[in-house]
Amino acid sequence: MQESSTRSIYDFHAMFYDVTFGKLVRRRIARGISHMAINPGDQVLDLGIGTGASLDFYPSHARIVGIDLSGGMLRECRKKLQQKRLAPTQLFQANALELPFRDNAFDHVFISHVISVVSDPCRLLTEAQRVSKPDARIVIVNHFQSTNRFIAMVEKFLCPLCTMLGWRSDLPLDDLIRRTGVEVDYRFKLESIDLWETVVITNNKDRRMGTFVPPTGVGCVAA
Numbered sequence: 001m002q003e004s005s006t007r008s009i010y011d012f013h014a015m016f017y018d019v020t021f022g023k024l025v026r027r028r029i030a031r032g033i034s035h036m037a038i039n040p041g042d043q044v045l046d047l048g049i050g051t052g053a054s055l056d057f058y059p060s061h062a063r064i065v066g067i068d069l070s071g072g073m074l075r076e077c078r079k080k081l082q083q084k085r086l087a088p089t090q091l092f093q094a095n096a097l098e099l100p101f102r103d104n105a106f107d108h109v110f111i112s113h114v115i116s117v118v119s120d121p122c123r124l125l126t127e128a129q130r131v132s133k134p135d136a137r138i139v140i141v142n143h144f145q146s147t148n149r150f151i152a153m154v155e156k157f158l159c160p161l162c163t164m165l166g167w168r169s170d171l172p173l174d175d176l177i178r179r180t181g182v183e184v185d186y187r188f189k190l191e192s193i194d195l196w197e198t199v200v201i202t203n204n205k206d207r208r209m210g211t212f213v214p215p216t217g218v219g220c221v222a223a
Contacts, residue, residue, distance in 0.1 A: 011072035030057040032141040042107040048114030052077035064089040101131045112141045116171045134206040140199040144173035
């Protein structure tokens, strides 16, 4: 995955995302957000907010900052904000691998169906840790490569096709955990057989000092 092609793919997807893939993942997004235990005044980074499918599920007392690489997806998200009474939300067009925010800015980070879209999943997770407070909750909802060897082979075979559609099918969660050193509190699937998994992480960066590389050349466009 490369950010330039990903932006173009999702600019196109934005026109029909909510009536296709968006419908499939709504319940999983709702459940993932419920595991953040958002308190009044908490600031939440929705990393890859897309068309705003998550906005219906945040409590009204939260303060949401949403970023996305795709201007087309953000356009659809702005429509939702204009049509509904939702939690206070700021939108920015930005690269998730170079987040334009200071360290320790957020109480929670929500990463829904994004980590397998970027060119460097480890960098994305490291950036999420950097901008969130120590012991903040980071929740990831995504498809990860199966631990079943046969299914993993199929996912690897299908990956070139999936990449053309805008995501990779062969991202192994255990490898991501090992390479980033994150602490996973727990992980679950909504159904016994499910393509998507929710991963709940405690930000342990204070116990891993010196591992963060600050981003350079960051640009941010308010949407």
